[in-house]
Amino acid sequence: FHKxxxxxxxxxxxxxxxxATRRLNGSVLLVxxxxxTARFCREIMQHMGLTVEVKASAEAAVDALRHRSFSVVxxxxxxxxxxxxxxxxxxxxxxxxxxxxxxxxxxSASDNAGQRIEILRAGANxxxxxxxxxxxxxxxxxxxxTLSDLxxxxxxxxxxxxDMAQRDRLTGLYNRHRLEELAPELMAESRRTHKxxxxxxxxxxxxxxxxxxxxxxxxxxxxxxVASVLRNGARSEDVAVRYGGEELxxxxxxxxxxxxxxxxxxxxxxxxGLRPSDIPVTCSMGVAALKPDEDFEALFRRADAAAYxxxxxxxxxxxx
Ligand code: GH3
Ligand code: MG
Ligand code: MG
Ligand code: MG
Ligand code: MG
Numbered sequence: 319f320h321k322x323x324x325x326x327x328x329x330x331x332x333x334x335x336x337x338a339t340r341r342l343n344g345s346v347l348l349v350x351x352x353x354x355t356a357r358f359c360r361e362i363m364q365h366m367g368l369t370v371e372v373k374a375s376a377e378a379a380v381d382a383l384r385h386r387s388f389s390v391v392x393x394x395x396x397x398x399x400x401x402x403x404x405x406x407x408x409x410x411x412x413x414x415x416x417x418x419x420x421x422x423x424x425x426s427a428s429d430n431a432g433q434r435i436e437i438l439r440a441g442a443n444x445x446x447x448x449x450x451x452x453x454x455x456x457x458x459x460x461x462x463x464t465l466s467d468l469x470x471x472x473x474x475x476x477x478x479x480x481d482m483a484q485r486d487r488l489t490g491l492y493n494r495h496r497l498e499e500l501a502p503e504l505m506a507e508s509r510r511t512h513k514x515x516x517x518x519x520x521x522x523x524x525x526x527x528x529x530x531x532x533x534x535x536x537x538x539x540x541x542x543x544v545a546s547v548l549r550n551g552a553r554s555e556d557v558a559v560r561y562g563g564e565e566l567x568x569x570x571x572x573x574x575x576x577x578x579x580x581x582x583x584x585x586x587x588x589x590x591g592l593r594p595s596d597i598p599v600t601c602s603m604g605v606a607a608l609k610p611d612e613d614f615e616a617l618f619r620r621a622d623a624a625a626y627x628x629x630x631x632x633x634x635x636x637x638x
Contacts, residue, residue, distance in 0.1 A: 341367030375399030
C-alpha cells in the first residue's frame with residue numbers, strides 16, 4: 319500500500335514541478351490514522367507550500383484545534399480513537415466565530431453514499447474518496463485554501479468596520495456610541511468588585527478662539543495632540559472618549575476621586591506644555607466618582623458641573 323502511494327506521489331511530483339504550480343500559504347491539520355496515507359498526503363501538501371500537522375485521532379485533533387487555528391482541516395472518517403471524522407466535523411462546526419468556519423475536506427475509503435451525505439450535512443465543505451489521487455487532493459485543497467483566505471479577509475474587514483464604528487475618525491478615541499456600551503459595563507464591574515470608578519470631563523479652553531486665530535485645520539491638530547496625551551497617559555483599563563466637538567472624557571476604573579483628580583492634573587499640565595505648532599492650549603477638567611445607586615447621567619452631570627466650576631474659576635484647572 320505504502321509503495322504504490324509512494325510511486326503515485328513521485329509520478330505526481332514530476333508533473334507537478336514541471337507545471338510549476340503556484341505555492342500556497344496556509345496550514346493544514348491532517349487527521350489520518352493510516353501512517354502511510356498520512357505521509358503521502360503530508361508530502362503533497364508540503365509541496366504545495368502548506369505547513370502540516372498530523373494527528374491520528376479526532377481527540378488529538380480537537381486538542382490541537384484548542385491550541386491553534388488552521389487554514390484547513392483534512393480528516394479521514396475512521397480514526398484511531400473512539401470518535402470518527404464525523405464527530406470531529408461536528409465539534410468544529412459547533413465552535414464560535416472563525417474557528418467554527420474552518421474549511422474541512424473529508425476523506426473516506428467507504429463507498430457508502432449515506433455516509434458521504436452525512437459528512438457533508440455535518441458541515442464538511444468537500445469530500446474525496448481514498449485512495450485519493452494526488453491531483454485531486456491538490457485541487458480540492460487549493461479551493462479550500464481560497465475559501466479560508468476569503469474568510470480571513472472578511473473577518474479582517476469586519477473587524478476594521480467594527481473598530482471604525484466605535485471610534486472617532488479625527489482623534490482615534492472611542493466615540494459616544496461606544497461610551498454608551500462601555501459605561502454600563504464599567505459601572506456594573508465597579509459595583510460587583512466594590513472598586514471605585516471615576517469620570518473626568520475635559521473641555522478645551524477658548525477653543526473657538528484657537529479656530530478663529532489659527533484656522534480650523536490647526537484646531538483639528540490641537541484636538542489630535544490633546545487626544546494623544548489622554549491615550550498615552552491612560553492605563554489599559556481606562557476608557558478615553560471624544561464625547562463632543564472639543565469635549566473629551568476619561569473613565570478610570572479603580573481610581574477614587576482623589577486619585578482621578580491627581581491623574582487628571584498630570585494630564586492637564588502635560589497638555590499645557592504641549593504647544594502644538596506653537597499654539598497655546600489649555601483645558602478645564604471636572605472629576606467625579608460614581609456613587610452607590612447613581613446612574614451614568616447623574617455621574618456625568620456632577621463631573622460637568624465641576625468642569626463648569628473650573629471654567630468659572632479661570633480655566634486651565636481641575637476641579638473634583
Ligand atoms: P470655553 O473655554 O468656554 O470652553 O470656550 P470654547 O471656545 O472652547 O467653547 P465653545 O463651546 O464656545 O466653542 C467650542 C468650539 O469648538 C466651537 C467649534 O467650532 C469647535 N469645534 C468643535 N469640534 C471641532 C473640530 O472637530 N475641529 C475643530 N477645529 N473645531 C471644533
Ligand atoms: Mg482511517
Ligand atoms: Mg465645550
Ligand atoms: Mg463651551
Ligand atoms: Mg471649550
